Amino acid sequence: MTRKYLFLFLFSLVLSASGLASLPVVDRDEARFVQATKQMAESGDYMDIRFQDASRYKKPIGIYWLQSAAVGLSGEGAGAPIWIYRLVSALGIAIAVVATAWTATILFGANAGMAAGLVLAAIFATAFEGRIAKTDAFLLACCVLAQGALAQIYVAARRDQPSAAYLPWLFWIAQGVGILIKGPITPALSLVTILILLAFERDARWLSRLKAGRGLLLAALIVVPWLAIITWKSGGAFWQEAVGKDLVGKVADGQESHGMPPGYYSLTYSLFMWPFSLIALGAGLAALNHVRNDPRLRFCLAWYIPFWILLELVPTKLPHYVLPAYPAVALLVGWLLTLSPEQAVLKRWQTWLYWATAFGLVVVTLGLAAVAVGAPLYLTGAFNPWSIPAAVFALAAGYLAFPRQLQLSLNRVGAAAAAAGAAYAVLIGLIVPSLTPMWLTPRIVAAIQESKPCQNSILASSQYHEPSLIFMAGTNTKLTDTQGAAAHLAMDPACALALVPVADEPALQSALAGSGKTAARLKEIDGTNYSSGDKLALGLYRVANP
The missing domain is CATH 3.40.190 (D-Maltodextrin-Binding Protein; domain 2)
Structure with missing residues (x-):
């Protein structure tokens, strides 16, 4: 079992490796994060967050501390190259992949765990976020650790079985670190999941296993010291910017030209879950047909659907906002592998939605292949010889991830993940950096x-x-x-x-x-x-x- 987790950890790191150094600093979010961290190394002040002379209080300190640790360990100081900062994101994705596999293994078995880990490691969303030095990759790690612990506590309680003693402490530590990384996202995800489960079951007794009193104290010990320091140091400006402007602004109105109507995440799903968008949707639809008598499926759906709907209703939308929900459907892909074809039958309305998503998978696959060939021709006026292998790998990944009778074998999931990883390596690591005009x-x-x-x-x-x-x-x-x-x-x-x-x-x-x-x-x-x-x-x- 340990070897499986080690394999997935290293597999995820390998998938993120290409492009860490070759991809130039990406504007605008990544550049702002790394510049603020760089100024910490220059000034020696690791409590305040500055971008040149201006305060940068949209997000808490966590990601800057992690990036500062990477910079310090590198020995490069303020002159550290961009790939040093990006190692934190690559590590965050790798932790999330292992945590997803661990959760799926406990809930659905060893093969399901391997499949779920491979799916999360190889989708486009994690491939991109694992190469960019900002909050979302490590936030994903915190969310999966918290939700994984919560899932195991919930399912054990529903089966009248004991749960591991460390799970509530893991849950609350992940909450505290998640708050330091990106504010309320990790607690909000868990809270929405819990509220939906309570609404359907009308039974809150299992929550006593979370040890909320001591757990909240532990989370507070992680979060409160820095909040107290920055409140004093900024004269309260941190709360005005982080909560009054950033958080409330995103909920109340579309910020920074990122306002989108409901349905945005449905339209971008096929790209950011590529190449496993179709099998993941099929797993989710099949889970709806079995959810009544299976608390494991109930938890996964309570994790994904309400959070997704909530984000659709928030005016400000960016593709990575929905990333903390994707591990839930990766878990369901693992579960789907445990079913026979007779058990994985969809209803008529589900079949229509399934084939609509199949169209999305085909379009995204062909689109990535076309971008690999066309982007160098359009931007540089020259053919890039790496375009052919990138297109071939993209087409192979899309083909391998296309399910047969709503099922993929573990070997086929692994082959699709490897092909997708190869496509990312060439496209993001070699072709995109060569587009010098941009x-x-x-x-x-x-x-x-x-x-x-x-x-x-x-x-x-x-x-x-x-x-x-x-x-x-x-x-x-x-x-x-x-x-x-x-x-x-x-x-x-x-x-x-x-x-x-x-x-x-x-x-x-x-x-x-x-x-x-x-x-x-x-x-x-x-x-x-x-x-x-x-x-x-x-x-x-x-x-x-x-």
């Missing part, structure tokens, strides 16, 4: 390193204000307009650099004329800002003959 920041920083007149040259950037530029070009980088860029050059004519759209060069020269100086264009960087969709032609300038 990666403006690395090219800007390369131009700075090649052209900077002084070791301590500071850049002022007009119009291009992506946070990745702060992380890669330095914390002292100034985000300004053309007038501010001219003033920056005039203040330090020997060393200062400015990044200004080429179209604004006349305005830059005009602003400098008052100081008797002119600007010399050192480099031109053309490309597309993928965060905004703007095509840009940027010039790197310094003062001519300072």
Whole structure:
């Protein structure tokens, strides 16, 4: 059994490995997280969260501490490369995979555990989040540990069996750490699950096994010390931003242009659960037909469906918000493997929904293959030889994950997971980083390193204000307009650099004329800002003959 968990842990890490170093810093969330962590290493202040001179209180401290630990262990300090920060996310996904397999093994058996772990390790959502240095991968680990412990306590109680003594403590530790990672998400997931079970069963006696009194105290010991420090240090500003603006704002209205109508997560499901979207939906539909007499299925459905509906109702939507629900359907895929074909029969309305999702699986599979081939041609004008293996692996994964009579063997699940992992390795690790027109920041920083007149040259950037530029070009980088860029050059004519759209060069020269100086264009960087969709032609300038 231990070897199975070790295999899944290493399998997940291998699936996340490609792209950790080759994928440039991604705007905007990842860049903001890693820059705030970098500033902790620069300042030595590991209690406050800052992005340049501004506070960054949208999320608690947990992920910054974990990333700081990775940076500290690397020995690189504030100069650590991006892959060091991303190791935390890769580790978070690996823990979630093992925790999912552990839960499925206890509930449904060893083969179910292996299948559930493979499914979670290989879906597109975890493949992406495992390569990005932000909160969601480690939040997933906390959610699965908490829900896995809760599931085992609940099912044991329903069977009048004892549950392991460590389970309530694991549940409350995961709650405390989850709060430090991303606020109320982990407790909300567990609370919604519990409330739905209570509503259907009208029996709360099993909750005594959670040891809520001592458990809440344990969670408070994890969370409260930092909350007290940051409340004092920020003068209450943390609560205003984290709760008043971020949390309430997302619930009340669509924030940061991410407002979407209900149905968004249904439309994106086939992509983010790829290549196991169809078998996972089939497992969920089959579970509905057996849920009356099986508390294990009742728990999985109470985990997934209410949380998904709740997120559909919240105006602010991003694909990764629903990630904590996906392990529940991975568990159901494991359960489905234990059924005979006669037991896995769907009703007529379920069959229609099943085949609609089959269409989604085909579209996403063909779409990924097309992107592997078409994206390099469109963005770089050249064919990438890695496109063919990426497309082949994507097509193979989609084919292998297409269920026969609503069932897949464990071997076929493993083969589909391996093919999907290979597709991600080539697509995310090799093809996407080669799309140089969309990666403006690395090219800007390369131009700075090649052209900077002084070791301590500071850049002022007009119009291009992506946070990745702060992380890669330095914390002292100034985000300004053309007038501010001219003033920056005039203040330090020997060393200062400015990044200004080429179209604004006349305005830059005009602003400098008052100081008797002119600007010399050192480099031109053309490309597309993928965060905004703007095509840009940027010039790197310094003062001519300072």
